[in-house]
Amino acid sequence: MTPSRVAFAAILAKDLRSELRTLQSLPAMALFAVTAFIIFRFGLDRTSLSGSLASGVLWATLLFAAVLGINRLFVAEREEGGFDAIRLAPIDRSVLFGAKAAALIVYLVALELVAVPIFAIFFLDSATALGPLVAVLLLADLGLAVVGTLISSMAVNSRARDLLVPLVLLPLVVPLMIAASGATEPLLALGGPGYHRFGTWLMVLGLYDLIFALVGWAVFDFLLED
Amino acid sequence: MPDLQEKAAPAEAERPAIAVSGLRRDYGDRAALDGVGFELAAGATMVVLGPNGAGKTTLLRILATLLRPSGGEVLVLGCSLPKEAWKLRGKIGYLGHEPLLYRDLSGRENLRFHARLHGIAAADAEARIEGLLVAAGMDRRGDDRVADLSAGMRQRLAICRCVLHEPELLLLDEPDSNLDAEGREAARELIGPGSGHTRVVVTHDPERFLPEADGVLRLGIGEVAAVS
Numbered sequence: 001m002t003p004s005r006v007a008f009a010a011i012l013a014k015d016l017r018s019e020l021r022t023l024q025s026l027p028a029m030a031l032f033a034v035t036a037f038i039i040f041r042f043g044l045d046r047t048s049l050s051g052s053l054a055s056g057v058l059w060a061t062l063l064f065a066a067v068l069g070i071n072r073l074f075v076a077e078r079e080e081g082g083f084d085a086i087r088l089a090p091i092d093r094s095v096l097f098g099a100k101a102a103a104l105i106v107y108l109v110a111l112e113l114v115a116v117p118i119f120a121i122f123f124l125d126s127a128t129a130l131g132p133l134v135a136v137l138l139l140a141d142l143g144l145a146v147v148g149t150l151i152s153s154m155a156v157n158s159r160a161r162d163l164l165v166p167l168v169l170l171p172l173v174v175p176l177m178i179a180a181s182g183a184t185e186p187l188l189a190l191g192g193p194g195y196h197r198f199g200t201w202l203m204v205l206g207l208y209d210l211i212f213a214l215v216g217w218a219v220f221d222f223l224l225e226d
Numbered sequence: 227m228p229d230l231q232e233k234a235a236p237a238e239a240e241r242p243a244i245a246v247s248g249l250r251r252d253y254g255d256r257a258a259l260d261g262v263g264f265e266l267a268a269g270a271t272m273v274v275l276g277p278n279g280a281g282k283t284t285l286l287r288i289l290a291t292l293l294r295p296s297g298g299e300v301l302v303l304g305c306s307l308p309k310e311a312w313k314l315r316g317k318i319g320y321l322g323h324e325p326l327l328y329r330d331l332s333g334r335e336n337l338r339f340h341a342r343l344h345g346i347a348a349a350d351a352e353a354r355i356e357g358l359l360v361a362a363g364m365d366r367r368g369d370d371r372v373a374d375l376s377a378g379m380r381q382r383l384a385i386c387r388c389v390l391h392e393p394e395l396l397l398l399d400e401p402d403s404n405l406d407a408e409g410r411e412a413a414r415e416l417i418g419p420g421s422g423h424t425r426v427v428v429t430h431d432p433e434r435f436l437p438e439a440d441g442v443l444r445l446g447i448g449e450v451a452a453v454s
């Protein structure tokens with residue numbers, strides 16, 4: 001058996017190299033997020049947002065931008081025979097799940113490096129909340145990545161992939177979005193960041209991540225069967 | 227102990243590389259394969275013939291552990307499928323209709339990726355990749371993106387990918403497809419009868435492959451498979 005860390009690094013490096021070369025996912029995700037912020041800015045006719053409204057605008061935008069990347073996560077594996085190549089190799093197939101989730105986390109972090117500063121410029125009076133917001137973003141990214149990888153691997157074999165991913169993914173990430181919005185709301189409160197129930201929401205995010213990471217790791221092998 | 231070793235060695239040598247009996251594979255209500263059986267000795271070549279839709283590719287994918295049989299017994303290199311499929315991975319070189327190469331990576335990058343998946347050390351992998359690219363006549367185009375290569379060049383790269391990890395068993399589906407005369411010669415060197423592999427070759431070109439065959443399996447639609 002090939003050591004899992006070697007296979008993990010090979011698949012992750014391959015995915016990142018392909019994305020850097022073709023830019024098939026990241027530009028679309030970033031463009032969607034920026035466009036959504038512009039629409040919110042003029043649609044709400046507000047130059048400043050705070051509390052639950054600011055949190056809702058941020059997470060709704062990041063979630064739907066993430067769906068664009070999740071949709072394409074396994075397209076190369078399906079269309080270019082990557083699934084077969086990985087099934088023929090002496091590796092633990094769950095490594096593919098881990099590597100794809102890691103690639104998705106990289107995409108989401110890259111998206112947020114563009115989208116969150118623009119969100120702050122458009123809607124926030126001060127950038128003091130951005131520091132603690134990093135913890136919420138990272139925990140939510142992990143949750144989106146593990147659930148997104150699982151759903152994407154199931155949907156990729158369907159011709160209705162673009163419909164199936166949001167249809168199955170969105171209900172599953174409702175608890176994640178509630179926790180992420182709940183943790184973000186006090187950080188973006190009027191008058192500066194607060195930490196009311198911040199720790200509780202972070203724990204909910206962490207628990208969600210753990211459960212879905214374990215479920216994904218356990219069932220992914222069966223999803224690759226014919 | 228010496229007695230045991232002496233007895234074990236012939237038994238190992240006599241064990242067929244592939245033993246299939248009563249193999250069935252269904253797609254919904256339709257049986258793609260039904261009652262297929264054959265044996266293939268280690269180092270031998272089996273040519274599989276049959277019209278479109280006879281189940282040739284299905285048979286190859288079952289032997290490659292990419293499809294589960296619906297019934298029957300399949301023993302490949304001593305491993306019972308599908309139960310022991312995990313033991314076989316890395317021992318099979320599979321050349322299917324798709325080259326299993328990523329279009330946005332170069333030939334070399336693809337081969338490096340496959341080498342890492344098969345746990346080949348980086349230094350060994352580089353030497354093997356260069357040797358294979360030279361043998362396949364692809365050394366000068368190895369850094370081109372696969373998307374920019376012709377179908378024949380992709381097939382040459384796919385052959386390199388197929389033997390990169392030095393498999394024991396080759397499962398080849400139309401190995402000469404899209405190859406020119408020079409490509410066929412390179413393919414003969416890498417995956418031909420002189421390469422020392424046990425081979426199952428699916429083909430629509432019996433004239434080309436029958437002279438290399440130790441056995442022939444003829445699959446028909448709705449007919450019992452015939453072995454000769």
